[in-house]
Amino acid sequence: MSKAQYIPSLLGLFRQHGYDGATLSRISEATGLGKASLYHHFPGGKSEMVATVLDYLEQETEIHILQVLRGQGEAPARLQKMCDGISRLYEQGDQPCLQAILLMGSARDVFHAKVEMLLRSWIDAIATLLMAEGLSKDIALQRAENAVLAIQGSLILSQGLNSPAVFQRVVNQLPQQLYQGLDEG
Structure with missing residues (x-):
């Protein structure tokens, strides 16, 4: 059996x-898996397990979020598809963000660069789409950062309140907020 089959369990x-x-x-x-089997599949131990999960999340983000943002079609529809992908990735707000979790404790030093790269690629893809729609680089970057902040913050709040409603509201409103003012030109 390949180690890929253990990714969902490890992610959870x-x-x-x-x-x-x-x-x-x-x-x-x-x-x-027993201890020996774990080290057979993941000789690097827990760090390799997390790295494998992060690689999986990077692939999922690339396919379901970044490619959508970089793809063809009207910007509002692409932003909506991004939010739909995010909603699936976090199970409609029922699951916390692994990247945020990895920025705490001893994992921060080990995984910070990878988490930063994932966040920056997401922000850059949103900003690039917004710049193509006519926003200045500074405003597009601010909106992109605010979008990721809203999503991440809503995940934390949803977990803290034990209710995904906050996350769901944010991802439902986000496409319109990102595109606000662009459809007037």
Whole structure:
């Protein structure tokens, strides 16, 4: 069996317990693998497991968010598709953001560069779309950063309130907010 089949279990585990809280026994329970099998599939240990999950999330982000933003079609429709992809990625707000979780504790130093790259590519793709629609670089970048901030903040608030409604409201309103004023020209 390939290590790719363990990604969903590992993603759920790291989302729930973070890097420091994902003990070997929890990893073994989540994957159904014993210690020897875990190290056979992931010789680099827990760090390799998280790196594998981040690579998976990078691929999902590329396919369902970045390619949509860079693709063809009207900008409002592409922004809506981005939000639909984000909603699926975070299970309509029921799941926290792994990247945010990895910026806390001992994982920060190990995974910060990868998380920063993922966030920057997302911000850049939104800003590029908005600049193509006529916004200045500074305003487009601000809106893109605010969009990612709204999504990430709504995920935290939804988790804290134990209700995905905040996240759902943000992703439903976001395409219109990003495109505000652009349809008047």
